[in-house]
Amino acid sequence: MYANMAHLEQFRTNVVRDGRSYSDETFEKAAKILNSAKKGVQAAADSKEKFEALVTQLKALKAQVHEEELQFDDAPEELLDPLMATLMDDPVELPNSHTIIDRITIKRHLLNDPHDPFNRAPLTLEQVIPRPDIKKQIDDYINSKK
Secondary structure (H helix, E strand, O other): OHHHHOOOHHHHHHHHHOOOOOOHHHHHHHHHHHHHOOOOOHHHHHHHHHHHHHHHHHHHHHHHHHHHHHHOOOOOHHHEOOOOOOEOOOEEEOOOOOOEEEHHHHHHHHHHOOEOOOOOOEOOHHHOEEOHHHHHHHHHHHHHHO
């Protein structure tokens, strides 16, 4: 799957930003395992090459993302995701707890647990409320740092 989606820039960015699933070491280990597997059909060899290229791209992208995160290290707390402590990209409000959280964070949480993590009320992704006002504050902050 990773090899087949490696050409999509947004996919690579999402992989790197997913701190629970991505680490350089894990992907390097997976590439070594693929290389040590017996030679198979041509499609398998193509997938190995694509995956190795992806590992190289992800390592470079991870370094770039880390550098960007350091640049915004002093962001105001209200612009940070309350669970991940990272600058939010798409802030949304949870309808029951009124907590502001990044959409991707709550989306990941809801994959495992259909409740608001702050008050345990039932919650679906469709219920979250977009907060363009906070998104504008984040964009203004980013622009001021550049």
